[in-house]
Amino acid sequence: LAREIVPFLFALCRPLLRLYVWFAWYTQAAWQFTRRKRDSIPDIRDLTVILNKDGLLVLDKNPELLINSTKPWRNVLSLQTQAFFKFPVYANFNLEHLFHFVNRLDAPTSGLICLAYTAKMANLRPRSAQTRITVLRHGYLNKLPASYVLLEPLTGRRHQLRIHCAVGLGHPIAGDLIYARLHAIDDVYEAANYPLHRMMLHAYRLDLVLLPNRSPFKKRTTLEESCPSELRFDLRSSHNLLSDKRTRWTDKEIFEEL
DSSP, rough: OHHHHHHHHHHHHHHHHHHHHHHHHHHHHHHHHHTTTOOOOOOOTHHHHHHTTTTTEEEOOSSBSSSSSSSTTTTTOOOOHHHHHHGGGGTTTTTTTTSSSOOOOOOEEEEEEEOOOOTGGOOOOOOOOEEEEEEEEEEEEEEEEEEEEEEEEEEEEEHHHHHHHIIIIIIOTTTTTTGGGGOOSSHHHHHHTTTTSOOOOEEEEEEEEEOOGOOOOOOEEEEEEEEETTTOOOOTTTTTGGGGGTTTTEEEEEEOOO
């Protein structure tokens, strides 16, 4: 009985909970900022919605932000808190994370992430396979050699791209302070990673199976943050990491697919 009553009471208190998470968000963010754990105070309203249709909510996650927490009312600096603040009616208080997370992203990674807020769409599962890599550009990052690559993760393993780049290729993702240390035989990797404002990994594309208009026929739709209204593929996104003024990148030449 308690399992049924507690979620019901939480649902009735949505406006008060929304006020609480707003206060807790900025309190925790300000504390981390003063302790130099963050270089800025994030805005709880800074949440880009790519798609909200048929029980699916596709969001554009900011970097350096957890997607969820097992203690959402204590550790409020997460994507699930932003989603609850913007869409409190979609939250399911019977769930540990308030929403069904169809895919996952590391805290340092930015980009597209999908949440399901209906039981029907919560059955979606990520695909399984390997990593495919395409080198798009080659140049210099912070005056050190670097490559701008397209990574296609075909498995949902934790830290898959970061591990495959660092261990499999021997070239860690720039700004990855964890796996870059596996190859830090000198000070080159330290110099290349620590001055960066973030880890240079961004999920710019997401492929989902939608059920339009409750039709029994599946329709595959590609979601692109660069042009969400047209849902078309375009690498020249406004969220291109190299367009950030804090990213000191210099082009060198075009490379071919590995």
